[in-house]
Amino acid sequence: MTSTAHAAHKRPAGDTSLVLVLGLAAMIVSMMQTLVVPIMSIIQGDLGTSTANVSWVTTATLLSAAVFTPLLGRFGDMHGKKPTLVGVLLLMIAGSVLAATTSSLLWLIVGRVLQGAATAIFPLALSVLREQMPPAKLHGAMAMVSGTLAVGSGLALVAAGLLTQGSDPDYHRVFWLAAALAVVALAGVLVRVPASQSTTGGRTDWLGAATLAVLLVLLLLPISQGHAWGWTSGRTLGLFGGAVVMAAVWTLVERTVREPMVDMRMFAHRPVLFTNLAGLFLGFAMFSQFIGVAYLVQMPKELTGYGFGASVLRSSVEYLLPATVISLIAAQFGGVLVGRIGPRFTLATGAVFGVAGFAWLTAAHDSSASVILAGMLIGVAISFGYAAMPALIVAGVPHHQTGIANGLNSISRSVGSAIASAIITSLLASKTLEHLPAGAPALPAESQFTLSFALAGIAFVLIVAVALLGLNRGGTPSRTSKKAGSAVADTVTAEPAKAGVTA
Structure with missing residues (x-):
């Protein structure tokens, strides 16, 4: 479908209800990633399992998201977005109900695998x-x-804290909340999201999907479990080596199959490649702020000399929620900036806020006001980044590759988040305080938090470099026709998002 014909089929105005429905559905994505973090110790105690075993409750969702996201994004491009959205939400509901009704670690992990499809x-x-x-x-x-x-x-952090308050906390309530939200989102999608006006059709590239899935599992598994296995252990190094081999295999497959899941020309196109790199750094910085602040404010000051002794609920509401609220407000300005100055400069502007926020956290995290205000600056940075990257992706790919391209960008952020979790967990465990009272748990030295915040600030510095240098030229890729193997030249100028998106 041509750009003009496609525009003629669009709805006459940006319907607010459609944006709200899709916003609610997208909100569930991030909720599934953080919902269990405050309740991991409760799950471990109720199921009587080890820390290593219970960590699979989060790892399973990460791996599932890595496998499902590109496959379902491409499936939506080929066979229609609405039916694919409905199928994903049904998987999400099934996983949430299973997690809410089981007291078995195995079935809880299965439920979390199904929830991972929400990404x-x-x-x-x-x-x-x-x-x-x-x-x-x-x-x-x-x-x-x-x-x-x-x-x-x-919201996931706050809700999990509220639902597990009291002397007899029950983690099952948290998963019932997830199921309820998914049901509401499903109803909204069924009622408000229209059927796709055009689909590419074609065959599903199962070989490409399988090799990409294996590659992502081999990469993310040692990242998420390396702190427990040991970063130099044979298992960790072997999986990283396997990921390198599978990257080569996946590239070969996608360059040779007739209808590839990922057009490698699109994947390697400069705007797409550097936007995914920015997504990696943004995911790292975002999760660094979340984990670093959550742990920092819960440190008992009477034992460590720093921290605020906050409960899980207080750390979520007082220290993390303000950044969440400011992110939602900033999102409106982010969209305006993308239209006014272009997504590249919006991304760079946001990253400057991020550098300032983490510099503040690095230098002064000894007062609640500093932690909260610095977090709000970081919230603005994250919001501007989220506003800019989809615009960069949409401007850099043909219409029929939007789903798979944004799916790969989501995976880049997930990889960044996983790396942040692994690095910060390892940093906090690598240097602990001495002379603690007998029986006290090992607690990290304050310098480890300082280093963690500094690394996240460097990630934002790299985003500035990517935006101003890496994305400073190039355009959208040659548009591929909807028939496999054929292509037509349709080059547009750099920064097309300033003037609107062509399809």
């Missing part, structure tokens, strides 16, 4: 917006939907 909602939602919204309102709509990712993370 595919975000690229599918952006594909729907690109299809349904007029160009003048597309950037703002994508920014609002993207902003709900940060909101979901904060």
Whole structure:
């Protein structure tokens, strides 16, 4: 479908209800990533298992998201976004109900695997917006939907803390909440999301999907478990080596199959490649702030000399929720900036806020005001990043590759988050305080938090470099036709998002 014909089929105005429905659905994505973090110790105690075993409750979702997101994003491009969204939400509901009704670690992990499919909602939602919204309102709509990712993370922490308060906490309530939200989102999708106006059809590249899935599992598994296995252990190094081999195999497969899941020309196209690199750094910085602040404020000051002795609920509400709220507000301005100065400079502007926020946290994290205000600066940075990256992706790929391209960008952020979790966990465990009272748990030295915040600040510095240097030239890739193997030249100028998106 041509750009003009496609625009004629778009709905006459950016319907607020469509954006709200897709925003709610996307919010569930980030909720699934952080919902269990405050209740891991409760799950461990109730199921009578070890720390290593219970860590699979989070690892399973990460691996599942890595496998499902690109596959379902591409499936939506081929066979329609709405039916794919409905299928993902049904998987999400099934996983949530299973997790809410079981007291078995094995079945809880199975439920979390099903919940991991929710990550595919975000690229599918952006594909729907690109299809349904007029160009003048597309950037703002994508920014609002993207902003709900940060909101979901904060709300999940608060909700998990509230639902497990009391002398007899029950983690099952948290999963019932997830199921209820998914049901509401499913109803909204069924009622409000229209059927796709065009699909590419074709065959599903099962070999490409399988090799990509194996590659991501081999990469993410040692990242998420390396602190427990040992970074120089044979298992960790062997999996990293296997990931390198599978990267070569996947590239070969996608370059030779007739209808590849990922067009490697699109994947290696400069704007797409550097946007994914920015996503990696943004995921690292975002999760560094979340984990670093959550742990820092819970440190008992009478034992460590730093921290605020906050409970899980207080750390979520007082120290993390303000950043979540400011992210939602900033998302509206992020969409405006994308339209005014372009996504590249919006990304760089946000990253400058991030550098300032982490510099503040690095230098002064000894007062509640400093931690909260620095976190709000970081919240603005994350929101602007979320607003800019979908616009960069949409401007850099043809219409029929929107889902898979945004799916890969989501995976880049997930990889960054996993790396942040692994590095910060290892840093905090590598240097602990001496002369603690007998029987006290090992507690990290304050310098480890300082180093963690400094590394996250460097990640934002790298985002500035990527935005200003890596994305400073190039355009959208040659548009591939919907028939496999054929392509037509349709080069557009750099920074096309300033003037609207072509399809």
